[in-house]
Amino acid sequence: MAVIIDKDNVILVQGITGKQGSFHTAQMLAYGARVAAGVSPGKGGWEVHGVPVFDTVAEAVEKHPITSSIIFIPAPGVKDAALEAMSAGIKTLVIITEHVPLHDELDIMAYAEKLNVTVIGPNTFGIISPGQSKMGIMPNSIYTPGPVGVVARSGTLSYEIAYNLTVNGIGQSTVVGLGGDRVVGLSFTDVLEKFERDPETKVVVVVGEIGGNAEEEAALYIRQMTKPVVAFLAGRSAPPGKRMGHAGAIIERGKGTFASKVAALTAAGAKVAVLPWEVAELVKEALEG
Amino acid sequence: MAVIIDKDNVILVQGITGKQGSFHTAQMLAYGARVAAGVSPGKGGWEVHGVPVFDTVAEAVEKHPITSSIIFIPAPGVKDAALEAMSAGIKTLVIITEHVPLHDELDIMAYAEKLNVTVIGPNTFGIISPGQSKMGIMPNSIYTPGPVGVVARSGTLSYEIAYNLTVNGIGQSTVVGLGGDRVVGLSFTDVLEKFERDPETKVVVVVGEIGGNAEEEAALYIRQMTKPVVAFLAGRSAPPGKRMGHAGAIIERGKGTFASKVAALTAAGAKVAVLPWEVAELVKEALEG
Amino acid sequence: MKLYEYMGKDIFRREGIPVPRGKAFFSPEGVADFVSGLPSAVVKSQVLSGGRGKAGGIKFPGTPAEAEAAAGELLSTVIKDLPVHAVLVEERLQIDKEYYVAITVDGARRKPLVIASAHGGVDIEEVAEEHLVKMHVDVHAGLQPYFGREVARRMGLPPDEARQLSQLLVKMYHLFRTYDAELVEINPLVVSGNQLVAADAKITLDDEASFRFPDWLPRVEERTEKEQRAAEIGISFVELGGDIGVMANGAGITMATLDMIHHFGGSPRNFMDAGGGAGTEATARALEILLSTNPKAILVNIFGGITRCDDVARAFARVKETVGIPVPIVIRLVGTNEEAGVEILKQQGINAYRTVQDAVARAVELAAGKEAI
């Protein structure tokens, strides 16, 4: 078992003929993910790494039993691609693209809410259920199946954490990247709820960072969880008031600070690590406890 | 029992301080309908026939256990009023106003679908469940409780039919006016399904007219119904190609003609009356059969 | 409100939808000059009804002088009872293919509907169902480019045309929504040297939204003078040609009243729906319109709901006292404020009927010349 995607997941790649779409289609296939079709307007009839390409999502879903789609379209076309996938009936959507306009994200999320679609991203590394399926740009080699659910705001940081777990012999049920933008499809809480219900997941790792109040909100739910939670937080040393890369990471007036997040998570019963290599140890303790 | 509204219906009147809103609030109160509150921007604190007036729907629903709203707002403000009611959580909406712009109707219906709201109208006489509740502009005196469900496109024509039933000693469970516009909230089929499920309704009367294909579509559902259906159709003598009052009543190229409607309804097992006074007789036969 | 082709193309141009070079003329003056700047020209009479080509309303002049002559000729013709007040002079397109595309409202589904076909250039009613592409738009999503690509795929268009059609549909939908259109139709949508071009433009705007039409948009009037007078007071009026003047309140009941007149062997002079809560003033003016058609008898069928019987009765009293009612009149009056209405009429010597069949039967008798009560 796993959350959101498992071995029955049949994938569509939107933007499959582009550089990233084509490269990561090969990586997903190499991982064993079931990539059934791709879409690229005007390129219907092509093949990319043996995967058939269609002009529209409607045509692809007509001809293949697609369950989810991953989007590698340049930012200005992401809203169009996302609405296309949703209106064609796709219920799980992973949007890798970064720099998607904020208002396009608002439109995408409103439509996803209307049609009950799970959106991962935008600006995410994606999602992987090790040994079952992968929709994303994460390296194939750093995961192994197991009992730990991981949910992260930030991509590379989650690789570091997952890699550390794997190196220490601890596998993952599913690793989910929420995405680094101000508006993304899932919150920590949304994913924590799924992990809480997933019988295979025994411990959950939350990879957060300074800025915003997503971790503080997650803490409210963590209080009610039966499963142990280990959190890692980046940004302890960040100077206040500076914008660090993405919108989440602004520290202002005592909100979203490192200290407030540590306090909220600790009070909720989570163990908080502040160096990446501490996570595996805390998880091991939680698994054994 | 009845469909859509019954004795537990608690009504809000939007546009209660206007001429029509005020007049029909009095009529609804006289009928025994539970009109709990009214809305009229800038007139919060007023009373109309003893009914308290609020500035916004949100305030009214905060203070009264409203279940439905009836709109008497001039056409340009109907979209605003309808979206206000829906966003405040009201799930049954009756829109009396005529001349509502078509695109506003599209917006209202899309939002109603999103929020699962039942919309009656626009351009309707409303809905009455005799002896229980009334939201509309129909005369109070012409209905009596009983086993016949009536659904009509056209207001006055339905009065004629209901009056004839009452005069002949046949009561009604609920009388619903779909509304005369091209885009309205309910179809004949939507209401027929409710009557089919309502234990108190024994026979259903469909009051239709030439133009459009609403009656032909209804016929598809009537085939599956267990309850007898009597239909009345107006427009047998109408000349082709003339626009008769509202958009529904255009006859073109053999579609939506009197003959095609009669054929469809008859084939579906409905009895079709072409003079108003024949309806009561056919209903009586159906009730006895 | 239906727009003339030249008005539709003006709007297309504003919205970035490709149209041929062209200009509307209300007199032949200047046509030759304009045409001399075009490789070849077409002169099209501007009428609201279809089939103007078959009616001789489109000319293909060989020279600028011929074009000016053609314009003059068309501007002096009458097509289907309507004088031609304008011609559109356009560059004549090379036509490689003809498609059809339209956006309208599907009332049954309560959504905008796109209809398209690779078989354009003919009456769309004559195109076989399997050659029509029909797709509904969710107004919450809007019409996004993907929608156009899917329409193009179902039409079987090649990639470059698909890309153009997608852009075109996004613009058509924008027009459809921002101008309160009931219909935006391009037939034919021409492929001319690899470019999609709107060779015709048919736009119908929703009259109910006229209060927010742009100021610069001319108003187009299609009604007869009597229908226009009725429309001004919010009443639907259609002339039919029989001898019984009819007034009722509500489109359905009015149609049913006409049916009943026929049933009793009579013949209605008109359809008049005075419904929607018309007050005394509007009802009086409606009655005057009715009288101006010189019927042999008048039948009034009012079932008061939002319309109030006393308002209606007062209108009849007023007209009787001022201009007079010189023909036999039969009034059926029930519903809201019925007693007050009946009383007012009684004071005018009019006995109102309660039962519709009695009233209709009596009106038919009176029109047939049987003695008055």
Add this chain to the structure above:
Amino acid sequence: MKLYEYMGKDIFRREGIPVPRGKAFFSPEGVADFVSGLPSAVVKSQVLSGGRGKAGGIKFPGTPAEAEAAAGELLSTVIKDLPVHAVLVEERLQIDKEYYVAITVDGARRKPLVIASAHGGVDIEEVAEEHLVKMHVDVHAGLQPYFGREVARRMGLPPDEARQLSQLLVKMYHLFRTYDAELVEINPLVVSGNQLVAADAKITLDDEASFRFPDWLPRVEERTEKEQRAAEIGISFVELGGDIGVMANGAGITMATLDMIHHFGGSPRNFMDAGGGAGTEATARALEILLSTNPKAILVNIFGGITRCDDVARAFARVKETVGIPVPIVIRLVGTNEEAGVEILKQQGINAYRTVQDAVARAVELAAGKEAI
């Protein structure tokens, strides 16, 4: 992109939001002339940071000549490190009441959020929670007039002001959506003789949507020259002041890398997120920016995902071979195409680390002047 007040008010004017009569000046010339047409005037320096009033950036001249002098004075000042390039000269409003109103995006709810208060004119962060009205907008409904009436009710406004606020919010929302705004804020929204007037205008547009900003809108630049160079190649760069130059791929991992440097007793010179799949060219230019800050050592922490290790390695090879890398450099390299990347670096004599703690510890040692490997 933050807009200057005068730009925001230009947009307000286009959208029909009431603003005081006013004009932006980039030199004092013409100010006296303009002010002589106003009953009384205010001269406001145009800066992007808050608190310009306390910093002396707002003047209330008594005469047109004084206004021109005030403009000249303000145009030669520097507020919070930024030279004032423009002043806005406006009619001075009679202020009866001051409100606050803003539209922004609530990321947690994924919806536009309207924030309003009857306690305006002060820093909104200082207004008590119970005096704030917060309501989310459903983009499928849009912000309709009723929404503004409900905001006004919760603010406790009288009917006429409620009506005006409702109209104002509809227009603000239209602006917010059509201009891709992150924030539209009016503080104070002034009641001046029964009229609501926007006395200030704060608009921040979403940089990610800059490709569709209107052509006439000037671009406003707030970054330092190095940050600007980094932004041009799609890289986030913030100067911090320590001695270890840092490059990593991803905002989170970069912050974590800074944390680890602190953990080992070091001090980072900068934040540089070279993530998002930067190729060889962008990475090479990012490294050059890093070198231009003269760090004592450089720490590179790459965990390849969409970023490919061989691309990164090739960038280091290129810079080393061309401009050279005159400081000690520690590279941690794992993930996509790791073997190829490690091999390329080896040919340059650089041994890549696999484990982040070893790499960070080593970089801190090197910056502290401990001998190189």
